[in-house]
Amino acid sequence: MKRKFITIIAVLGLAFSVSFGSAQAAEVRIGFIAPMTGIFAQIGKDMSNGFKMYMAHTKNKMGPLDVKFILEDSTGKPAVNVRKALKLIKRDKVHMFIGGLLASTGYALAPVANRFKTPYISPVPAADDLTQRKLFKHFLRSGFTSSQNSHPLGEWAYDQGYRNVVTIGADYAFGYETVGGFHKAFEARGGKVVKKIWAKLGTKDFGPYLPQIPKDADAIFTLMVGPMSLAFPKQFRAAGFKMPMLGGVTSADEFILPSMGDEALGYVTAAQYSAALATDKNKAFVKEYQQRYGKMASYYSETCYTTGQWVDLALKKIGYKPDNKDAFLKAFKAIRIDAIRGPVYLDKYGNPVQNSYIRKVTRVKGDRLGLGVKSNSLWNLVIKTYPAVGQFWKWSDKDFLKDPVYSKKFPPCPHCK
Amino acid sequence: MTTLSFANILVLSYNSLSYAAILFLLASGLSLIFGVMRIVNLAHAAFFLFAGYLALEFYNIIFGSLSLMPRIIQLVSWALLYFAWRGLTLYIAPKHAALALLLAYIVMEVLCSLIWSFRFFELFFPHVPVKPVDRINFPGMMAAIVVALTIAALCGMFIERFFLRLLGQDTLAQVLVTIGFAFILQDGSLYTWGGDNFMLKQPWPLNFSAVVGGLSLPQYRGFMIVIAVVVAAALFLGIERTRLGAIMRAAVDDPEMARGIGINTNVVQMSIFAIGALLAATGGVVGGAFFGVYPGLDFEILPYAFAVVIIGGLGSLGGAVLGSIVVGFIENFGTALFPELSYFALFAPMAIILAIKPTGLFGKG
Numbered sequence: 001m002k003r004k005f006i007t008i009i010a011v012l013g014l015a016f017s018v019s020f021g022s023a024q025a026a027e028v029r030i031g032f033i034a035p036m037t038g039i040f041a042q043i044g045k046d047m048s049n050g051f052k053m054y055m056a057h058t059k060n061k062m063g064p065l066d067v068k069f070i071l072e073d074s075t076g077k078p079a080v081n082v083r084k085a086l087k088l089i090k091r092d093k094v095h096m097f098i099g100g101l102l103a104s105t106g107y108a109l110a111p112v113a114n115r116f117k118t119p120y121i122s123p124v125p126a127a128d129d130l131t132q133r134k135l136f137k138h139f140l141r142s143g144f145t146s147s148q149n150s151h152p153l154g155e156w157a158y159d160q161g162y163r164n165v166v167t168i169g170a171d172y173a174f175g176y177e178t179v180g181g182f183h184k185a186f187e188a189r190g191g192k193v194v195k196k197i198w199a200k201l202g203t204k205d206f207g208p209y210l211p212q213i214p215k216d217a218d219a220i221f222t223l224m225v226g227p228m229s230l231a232f233p234k235q236f237r238a239a240g241f242k243m244p245m246l247g248g249v250t251s252a253d254e255f256i257l258p259s260m261g262d263e264a265l266g267y268v269t270a271a272q273y274s275a276a277l278a279t280d281k282n283k284a285f286v287k288e289y290q291q292r293y294g295k296m297a298s299y300y301s302e303t304c305y306t307t308g309q310w311v312d313l314a315l316k317k318i319g320y321k322p323d324n325k326d327a328f329l330k331a332f333k334a335i336r337i338d339a340i341r342g343p344v345y346l347d348k349y350g351n352p353v354q355n356s357y358i359r360k361v362t363r364v365k366g367d368r369l370g371l372g373v374k375s376n377s378l379w380n381l382v383i384k385t386y387p388a389v390g391q392f393w394k395w396s397d398k399d400f401l402k403d404p405v406y407s408k409k410f411p412p413c414p415h416c417k
Numbered sequence: 418m419t420t421l422s423f424a425n426i427l428v429l430s431y432n433s434l435s436y437a438a439i440l441f442l443l444a445s446g447l448s449l450i451f452g453v454m455r456i457v458n459l460a461h462a463a464f465f466l467f468a469g470y471l472a473l474e475f476y477n478i479i480f481g482s483l484s485l486m487p488r489i490i491q492l493v494s495w496a497l498l499y500f501a502w503r504g505l506t507l508y509i510a511p512k513h514a515a516l517a518l519l520l521a522y523i524v525m526e527v528l529c530s531l532i533w534s535f536r537f538f539e540l541f542f543p544h545v546p547v548k549p550v551d552r553i554n555f556p557g558m559m560a561a562i563v564v565a566l567t568i569a570a571l572c573g574m575f576i577e578r579f580f581l582r583l584l585g586q587d588t589l590a591q592v593l594v595t596i597g598f599a600f601i602l603q604d605g606s607l608y609t610w611g612g613d614n615f616m617l618k619q620p621w622p623l624n625f626s627a628v629v630g631g632l633s634l635p636q637y638r639g640f641m642i643v644i645a646v647v648v649a650a651a652l653f654l655g656i657e658r659t660r661l662g663a664i665m666r667a668a669v670d671d672p673e674m675a676r677g678i679g680i681n682t683n684v685v686q687m688s689i690f691a692i693g694a695l696l697a698a699t700g701g702v703v704g705g706a707f708f709g710v711y712p713g714l715d716f717e718i719l720p721y722a723f724a725v726v727i728i729g730g731l732g733s734l735g736g737a738v739l740g741s742i743v744v745g746f747i748e749n750f751g752t753a754l755f756p757e758l759s760y761f762a763l764f765a766p767m768a769i770i771l772a773i774k775p776t777g778l779f780g781k782g
Contacts, residue, residue, distance in 0.1 A: 037604070039713030042612025171756075200752065200759055202717055204708040207432025207638075208752035208759075211425040227711045230616045235707070238619075240626045240633025259615050259709075 027066040028315065028322040031088030031097035033109075035076035039226070040101055043255065043300055044074070047099065047124065049293050050301030054308030056292075062312045063320045070094065076101060078108040085109055089116045095322040096121060098307055103127035103146065103174045106139075113138040119329055121311070123303040128177045129405045131351035131391060138325075140332050141351055142307040142344075144272050146174050147181025147406055150248060151393035152356045152386040153221075153270035154185025157246055162218040164194045164415075165246075168209060168232075169223035171198040171408075178223040178248035180406025183413070185393060192415040198408065203228055206235045213241065214417070223248040229256045237263040244268065252361050254298035257378050260361070264378060267361040272352070273299040273341040274359045276369055276379040285340045287372040296377075299341075306339040313337060347390050349397070356389040357382045421753065428632055429749050435638035437745025438645030439707070442700030443718065444725035445652060445737040446693035452732025453669045453689045456581060457588070459595040461697050462715035462722060463602040464569050468698030469705030469714070470606050471565035473615050476557065494540040555620040566698045572602075573694025577687050599715065607712050617706035637707060644703055648696065652734055665689065721748075724767050730780025739778055 032051060034044035048071055060067050070092050072084035081100055088094045089112075096119040100109050106125030113120030114136045122130070122139065126146040130139055157165060165186060169175035175198065183193050194217055197209050204227070213220065220243055224232050229251050236245070249271035250256075252264055275286050275297050285305070289297040310332065317331040318324055336345040342355040359380035369379065392400040404410050421429070447461045498518075505514035522537070529537040576598055584590045623640050626633040656662040667675045668685040676682050701710075708714065721744060729740025744763065751762030770778065 037607070039711070040612070041607055041712065045612070198756055200756075204714075204717070205432070205436050205749075207436055208429065208749045210432070211421075211428040212753065227614045227709045227714070230614050230709045230711075231707070234616065234619075235635070238626050238635035238637060240628065240635075256614060259613060261616070261618060 026064060026320070027068050028062055028320075029068040029070065029092055029094040030311070031070050031072060031085070031092060031094040031099075033072045033074045033081055033084050033088070033097060033099035035101055036071070036073035038075040038077075040076035043101060044076075045293075046255065046295070046298050046300040047101070047304045049289070050297075050304030051098070051308050053289065053292060053301070054305045054312075058312065062315050065315065065320050065322065068092075072099075074099070074101070074105070078102065078105045081105045082108050082112055085112045085120075089118050094118065095325070096311070096328070098123060098304070098311075100125045103172075103177075106130050107134075110134075110136040110139040117325060119325060119332070121307055121332075123307045124300060126177075127173060128391070131347075131349045132401060133405060135349065138329065139350065140329065141346070142310055143303045143352070144249075144354070145351055145391045146177035146248075147184075148351075148389060148391050148393075149270035149272060149356045150178050150181030151185040152389055153246060153268075153358060154182045154187075154191070155189055156268075156270075156358050156384060157182075157186055157219060157221070158189035158191045160219075162191065162244075164192050164214075164217050165219050165221055166195040166197070166213055166217040167193055167221040167223075168197040168199055168213070169221075169248075170201050170203075170225050170228060172201050174225065174250075175201075175223045176408055177406045179221065180411060181393075182221050182246075182248075184406075184411045187411070193413055194415050194417060196413055196416060199228070201225070201228075204231060206232055210235065210239045210241075215241070217243055219244045219246055221246045221248075222251045224251045226250075229253075230259055233260070233263045233267065249299065252359075252380065254296045254380065255300065257361070257380065258296055260378055262363075264361045265363060268358060268383075269361075269380065270356055270358050271299055271380075272354050272356060273302045274357050274380040274382050276359070276364075276371070276381050277341070277357070278369070278382070279340075279342075281340050283370055290372055302340050306337065306341065306344070309339065310335060310337055343388075349391070351391045353388050353390040356386040358384040358386070424632055425753075428634070429753055430746070431634055431638060433746040433749040434742070435641045435745075436749060437741040438641040439700050439704045440721055440725050440744055441645045441737060441741035442648060442703065443697055444722045444729075444741055445649070445734065446696030446700075447722050448726045448729070448732055448734070448737045449652075449696070450690060450693040451726070453665065454581075454686055455586065455588075456591050456595070456690075458690075458693065459592060459719070460576070460598040460602065461595075461693065462719040463599040464573065464694045464697035465701035465704070465718065466710065466712075466715040467572070467602045467606060468565045468569045468701035469617065469710035470610055470615075471568055471698075472558075472561045472702045472705060473610075473617055473710055475561035475564045476617065490540060491542070498541075555623075558617075558620045562699075562702045565702055566695055569698035569701075570691040570695040574687050574691045577690035581690070582683065582686070603712065603715060612712050614709055614711040615705075616709040617702070619706045641703055641707065644699070648699065649734070649738055656734065721763075724763060727777055728767055728770050730777030733777075733779040736777055736779030 032048060034047045035041055036044045055067060055069060070088060072088060074081045074084055085097055088097050098121045100106055100122055101124050103125050106122050106127045109120050110130055117138060119138050119140055122141045123143045126144055128145045128147055130136065131141055131145060167179045167183065169179040179196065187193060195214055197212055199206065199209050222232060222245060233245060245267045247267060247269040249269055252267045252269045253271065254275045286297045289301060313335050314328055314332040315322060318327040322328065333346045333350060336343065344352050344354040347353050360383045361378055362381045363376060364379050365376050443462065443465055447458060450456055450458045501518065502514060505517060526537040580594050581591060584594065619637050623637045626635040656665060664680055665685055668680055668682045672682050725737060725740035725744050728743055729736025747763050747766060752759040755762055
């Protein structure tokens with residue numbers, strides 16, 4: 001009897017302490033959706049590690065608020081992303097959610113955010129139209145749009161003297177938008193795209209596509225994703241092509257670079273970040289990331305780290321009241337952040353305006369970059385910086401938005417044989 | 418629709434043949450296992466991927482950082498724990514044994530962290546950093562291949578002996594067990610090697626392209642074709658011309674009679690499964706230097722293997738050869754000519770062949 005009594009007291013005491021505990025500390029609940037299993041697991045880890053590293057720097061706090069970080073596994077499928085977002089909103093009552101990987105995920109999550117009036121911050125999904133023609137009030141972007149960095153690369157390619165360029169891209173939205181951006185900017189300067197090839201997503205053997213590449217083109221622009229990025233340069237060079245390779249960010253990003261070999265040397269890609277960026281901020285970031293997680297920092301980790309910083313700043317601006325979502329959205333959009341990748345702010349459509357780096361794959365001996373990596377490894381050295389590049393490049397937003405979103409049919413290819 | 422020049426057709430044919438070579442290596446094992454054991458082995462492509470990872474691992478062991486070592490330490494630690502438990506429970510009650518182990522663990526943990534600043538539990542759950550290697554040579558590649566193939570074959574034997582044999586001819590249970598192993602191998606690889614995409618380096622004499630009459634033909638593709646031809650010849654001769662092959666065929670045609678004349682059909686079945694795994698592993702290692710090695714590759718390539726065996730006929734070696742050539746050519750020319758219809762171009766002929774001849778071109782029914 002006595003024992004039972006003590007147990008009851010103990011349980012009640014525990015219950016009280018728990019309820020007091022939760023009432024006491026103000027907290028901000030942040031949902032994070034990233035693939036932790038399945039074929040994109042490593043990218044998901046890079047993403048969440050980036051965010052966690054920021055939380056480690058602030059000791060799991062944003063100002064006075066405790067951060068409740070809830071990580072959900074999306075397995076990389078848009079439908080699962082939506083399910084997890086609903087769980088985060090309804091059961092965990094998050095103040096905002098961050099994440100997603102593929103462009104299609106962005107399109108799937110934005111309406112969910114609007115319906116439940118919960119801000120959704122997209123660090124990676126780069127679908128153009130989410131900040132162009134299909135705007136959602138509760139959608140925020142801290143990453144980039146697919147075509148954003150290809151526009152300057154198109155201009156850069158023309159300046160190098162390339163006149164006839166062939167493109168090969170993965171056959172889906174991210175591919176159309178990245179290749180489309182390059183195409184439009186390159187032809188606007190006076191270059192000619194002589195052939196556009198679309199390779200099935202997940203192509204392993206490029207045998208069917210390689211013979212179609214004209215041998216006399218000045219350069220090739222590629223947009224490869226995942227394992228395609230590894231296989232393509234190897235098979236391309238093995239087939240005897242000597243022309244320079246240009247590409248979208250995923251063709252040679254830091255995620256794939258450590259597995260690449262000499263065939264990737266000289267690959268020029270454009271992105272808003274490079275792990276070899278020669279700023280003190282970036283050096284410290286890459287060094288620490290390497291120590292913590294044993295990996296080269298990638299744009300996935302950088303963008304998620306920056307997102308954490310950004311949310312913190314936005315909360316500070318509204319006096320750390322995360323329940324006021326409209327104010328949060330407004331504050332988030334108004335912030336100018338000095339991020340690891342460089343200065344960033346959002347345009348009126350909610351898309352980041354930031355530096356665009358033209359990067360060249362180079363083998364760096366020893367620790368010449370001062371990044372704490374000693375081996376004889378490949379790096380994306382920045383060879384030119386285009387400052388403050390927005391999603392509309394040199395066109396006005398009105399002119400740009402008159403055209404449809406980049407697709408297989410747009411821009412049209414008048415010089416294609 | 419694109420038109421093709423004659424030179425393009427030649428290059429495409431060469432590419433088709435090399436793709437068919439990989440498909441053959443994968444599908445022949447699948448076909449063999451089905452033909453002999455009537456098991457649809459859904460874990461087959463997992464061996465393909467697993468062997469790629471293993472070969473990569475042994476490249477790393479030969480030329481770079483030892484990342485299998487922590488796994489071995491882990492296995493040994495768990496084994497030691499198990500034997501300690503066994504030994505202790507012989508002399509004292511399980512309750513006391515558990516307590517003793519717990520105490521020993523705490524002491525070790527404290528000692529390790531104080532003296533060597535090392536966390537003892539990491540022996541049981543080691544963290545594995547994987548570093549890719551930069552250079553590779555031919556003997557190194559061969560050594561890695563041999564080790565990878567052996568381990569894959571042993572894995573196959575293990576699965577057959579301890580799981581599939583117990584199930585008899587229960588098809589549903591077989592499918593479930595094999596797909597279970599597909600997931601285990603897949604997630605085990607993800608756990609061990611992380612989700613990064615890797616690529617085996619092509620060794621020195623093979624990473625160039627030969628220029629013949631103005632056409633550049635990558636030598637590695639030629640290497641794939643040569644390997645497939647050698648394997649096909651060895652399989653054909655082994656099954657049709659040797660005593661061992663005769664025993665195998667006897668065990669297939671009439672297992673009871675074979676047992677009656679003193680053939681150990683269990684051993685035969687186990688070896689067949691091991692050979693199947695070995696073939697898939699060969700494909701995985703050879704293909705790993707071409708497609709790359711990454712999570713998800715197994716389930717991406719499995720439908721093609723099934724297309725090959727369905728077109729060629731399950732259980733027939735000639736069928737696997739013909740099927741892989743058909744699929745290789747359709748895939749390459751179909752994609753080049755009708756890029757939008759590449760899946761249709763592959764699976765439509767398959768449907769037609771099945772409609773006309775449900776057992777496949779060479780199927781025994």
